[in-house]
Amino acid sequence: MISDLAVPNLFVAQAGQLVLPVVLPLLAAFLMQPLARVSTALARGLGPLVLILCAWITAQLWIQLGDAPFTLAIGGFAPPLGILFYADGIALLFALAVPVFALLFWPGSESGGGAGADSRPGSDQADRDQAARRDALVLLLVAATTGLALSGDLFNLYVFYELAAVASFGLVALSGTGRAQVATFRYLMISAFGSVLALAGIAILYMQTGTLNLGQLAQLAPETLNNPIGSAAFALMLIGFGVKAELFPVNTWVPEVYAGAPARVSALLAGLVSKLAVLVIVRLLVLIFPQPEAAQMLLVLGVLGVLTGEFAAWRAKDFPRMLAFSSIGQLGIVFVAFSIGGEIGLLAGLAVALHHLIVKSALFGLAVRWNGSLEALAGAARTSPLGAALFVLFALSLVGVPPLPGFWAKLTVIVGLAERGTPLDITALMSILLVTAVEASYLFRVAIRLYQDNPDPVARHARRDLGVSALLGAVLVAATLGLRPVADVLGAGAAQLGDRAGYIETVFPSHVAGKD
Amino acid sequence: MRNLASLLFAGGLAFLLLTLLSQLAFGTPPMRVGSEILAVAPGEVGAANLVTAILLGYRGFDTLGELAILFAAATAAGVVLGRRRDDARRDPPGGEVLRTGADLLFPLLVVVGFYVIAHGHLTPGGGFQGGVILAAAFFVALLAQPARHLSHGLILWIEGLAGAAFILIGIWALVASGDFLAPLLGPGRMGELLSAGTLPLLSLAIGLKVGAELAGIMAHIADAEAPDT
Numbered sequence: 001m002i003s004d005l006a007v008p009n010l011f012v013a014q015a016g017q018l019v020l021p022v023v024l025p026l027l028a029a030f031l032m033q034p035l036a037r038v039s040t041a042l043a044r045g046l047g048p049l050v051l052i053l054c055a056w057i058t059a060q061l062w063i064q065l066g067d068a069p070f071t072l073a074i075g076g077f078a079p080p081l082g083i084l085f086y087a088d089g090i091a092l093l094f095a096l097a098v099p100v101f102a103l104l105f106w107p108g109s110e111s112g113g114g115a116g117a118d119s120r121p122g123s124d125q126a127d128r129d130q131a132a133r134r135d136a137l138v139l140l141l142v143a144a145t146t147g148l149a150l151s152g153d154l155f156n157l158y159v160f161y162e163l164a165a166v167a168s169f170g171l172v173a174l175s176g177t178g179r180a181q182v183a184t185f186r187y188l189m190i191s192a193f194g195s196v197l198a199l200a201g202i203a204i205l206y207m208q209t210g211t212l213n214l215g216q217l218a219q220l221a222p223e224t225l226n227n228p229i230g231s232a233a234f235a236l237m238l239i240g241f242g243v244k245a246e247l248f249p250v251n252t253w254v255p256e257v258y259a260g261a262p263a264r265v266s267a268l269l270a271g272l273v274s275k276l277a278v279l280v281i282v283r284l285l286v287l288i289f290p291q292p293e294a295a296q297m298l299l300v301l302g303v304l305g306v307l308t309g310e311f312a313a314w315r316a317k318d319f320p321r322m323l324a325f326s327s328i329g330q331l332g333i334v335f336v337a338f339s340i341g342g343e344i345g346l347l348a349g350l351a352v353a354l355h356h357l358i359v360k361s362a363l364f365g366l367a368v369r370w371n372g373s374l375e376a377l378a379g380a381a382r383t384s385p386l387g388a389a390l391f392v393l394f395a396l397s398l399v400g401v402p403p404l405p406g407f408w409a410k411l412t413v414i415v416g417l418a419e420r421g422t423p424l425d426i427t428a429l430m431s432i433l434l435v436t437a438v439e440a441s442y443l444f445r446v447a448i449r450l451y452q453d454n455p456d457p458v459a460r461h462a463r464r465d466l467g468v469s470a471l472l473g474a475v476l477v478a479a480t481l482g483l484r485p486v487a488d489v490l491g492a493g494a495a496q497l498g499d500r501a502g503y504i505e506t507v508f509p510s511h512v513a514g515k516d
Numbered sequence: 517m518r519n520l521a522s523l524l525f526a527g528g529l530a531f532l533l534l535t536l537l538s539q540l541a542f543g544t545p546p547m548r549v550g551s552e553i554l555a556v557a558p559g560e561v562g563a564a565n566l567v568t569a570i571l572l573g574y575r576g577f578d579t580l581g582e583l584a585i586l587f588a589a590a591t592a593a594g595v596v597l598g599r600r601r602d603d604a605r606r607d608p609p610g611g612e613v614l615r616t617g618a619d620l621l622f623p624l625l626v627v628v629g630f631y632v633i634a635h636g637h638l639t640p641g642g643g644f645q646g647g648v649i650l651a652a653a654f655f656v657a658l659l660a661q662p663a664r665h666l667s668h669g670l671i672l673w674i675e676g677l678a679g680a681a682f683i684l685i686g687i688w689a690l691v692a693s694g695d696f697l698a699p700l701l702g703p704g705r706m707g708e709l710l711s712a713g714t715l716p717l718l719s720l721a722i723g724l725k726v727g728a729e730l731a732g733i734m735a736h737i738a739d740a741e742a743p744d745t
Contacts (some may be wrong), residue, residue: 210546
């Protein structure tokens with residue numbers, strides 16, 4: 001084990017440091033509010049500093065240890081007794097993406113105004129306190145989502161999922177408008193309902209197997225969970241973890257929350273947090289529930305999400321809601337892809353998920369300024385030519401126009417569905433093709449409106465939001481040019497993600513689990 | 517339409533739960549991890565209260581997460597309740613009996629709270645429970661005299677430093693032994709007040725943090741504007 005040859009030195013990369021990207025944001029979040037009372041500048045700089053440090057630590061560990069999956073027993077308690085972190089390529093990729101995206105969409109100064117502005121007047125002290133709370137909540141969200149990427153323990157995953165949920169309630173309520181608070185309340189109710197179901201599912205698994213370690217659950221699953229009880233437990237956890245993953249039918253909170261929350265928070269929730277919830281579901285599916293019923297559930301709910309999301313987006317009247325509904329549809333495609341299973345399914349799912357992470361985050365970045373109705377966007381290309389051009393780029397990729405990566409991602413899904421070819425798969429395939437036309441219709445409608453003549457267009461973007469979107473646009477273009485290496489890396493990641501035997505072998509190297 | 521969908525969903529869920537109920541065997545859960553922890557925990561962690569050995573030892577990381585969830589909830593409550601007009605009305609103070617009773621209860625509750633925290637590794641209780649009792653001491657005082665001012669700054673400092681202490685103890689273990697939150701200082705003699713290594717310190721940090729957090733939420737609620745009736 002790596003922990004045996006540990007040198008007591010924080011400056012040499014070793015597996016034990018993998019907790020730091022989770023723990024340091026927590027530490028900073030705990031200290032944020034008292035620090036803000038002492039020095040505003042210190043508190044303001046602390047968050048971004050910690051995020052950079054986390055990204056650096058994760059990158060270091062990935063470079064030096066990440067060739068093969070490795071584990072970390074927290075507290076030195078060997079699995080399955082203690083809690084385990086499991087780091088394969090995909091886990092590390094997301095653990096790195098979390099601080100990077102949080103940095104890009106760091107709330108900071110709300111120069112974007114709009115939905116983010118607090119309407120009520122208050123003293124300076126109250127404003128500073130509110131800013132410190134906001135920063136603390138973002139750091140808590142970062143810690144939670146990093147934990148979701150890395151944890152290899154079912155209950156630990158649940159804890160981090162809850163933490164992500166509670167932190168996002170506070171962030172959504174930040175804008176202080178009545179609309180946002182109503183949206184938060186609905187979000188809270190649906191989340192609480194989902195959490196209870198997920199907890200019930202976890203309790204059933206524990207009752208059937210006596211363990212919470214994902215590796216040991218994977219070992220025991222074929223004999224103890226390949227039955228109706230196991231499938232029911234999966235259904236409960238699917239609905240529970242599906243709340244954050246915008247799974248049909250527990251996604252009714254999505255449009256109001258994304259329209260009411262500050263746009264940068266929406267970017268984080270729609271882009272990042274939803275993907276980590278998806279990753280949890282995929283881990284469950286790969287490791288514990290390989291039975292076809294589980295994949296079928298995912299497929300059916302995914303198709304329903306695709307259809308409802310995209311048609312609702314077509315009817316949406318304002319920009320954030322359109323993005324929110326489109327996000328439901330895209331995540332539906334992600335679920336459909338992962339339900340195919342095997343290496344191609346995982347590859348397709350990862351491709352669509354990462355593509356959506358980049359594109360939808362960037363679009364919500366544009367929504368910081370374009371937060372009103374679609375009508376009001378007419379002529380926006382004149383004040384914000386780069387913003388409009390970026391929108392067209394992202395729209396083309398979302399629809400799946402070659403040679404952009406979105407095309408390749410969707411194609412992989414369609415090839416995977418066609419290869420398996422059951423009637424249900426063909427239905428899913430037809431739905432995806434159908435909604436592609438719908439997507440094209442509503443996205444290009446907006447694009448045309450952006451380039452219309454209008455004497456009084458909306459104000460231009462703040463430089464920072466535009467810069468972030470441009471950066472993500474550049475990443476998209478780079479991925480287009482280097483599609484083959486990207487596909488190879490993702491393929492290797494998908495192979496690792498789908499390697500159930502490898503996961504068990506990594507967690508229990510000598511292949512002896514427990515005492516039975 | 518929405519009602520119909522909700523009805524369908526609720527019906528499906530009820531069917532799922534009933535199916536589960538009819539299938540589950542009752543009373544014979546496999547004790548895979550449980551029995552193993554029972555066997556090794558006294559030697560490894562040394563806490564007489566085995567529940568605490570699991571909460572702060574084997575699953576200490578979960579406890580850190582729970583602590584963060586409570587903190588997130590308190591912070592979110594602060595976001596919603598954080599503003600008050602200076603001229604807003606306050607609830608009237610309670611009567612003489614209530615105020616004297618609250619003053620008498622305060623030291624008792626504080627002592628009991630610290631006792632429960634300090635003995636978390638020996639008897640049922642611990643940081644969370646003791647912290648709630650500590651917070652209750654402040655609840656009583658605030659409810660009896662709503663105009664009494666609880667210093668937000670002090671609460672924030674206690675809360676922040678206690679949370680930081682938990683994490684720093686974990687990082688200390690990471691530096692000393694290579695594992696975050698590994699038990700340090702040796703298990704000691706089971707049953708003594710100073711045993712179970714760093715567990716009592718973690719309990720104390722949790723207790724102070726939970727107490728300060730709940731007191732903070734209460735102070736925010738007390739600070740919220742009373743309805744104009």
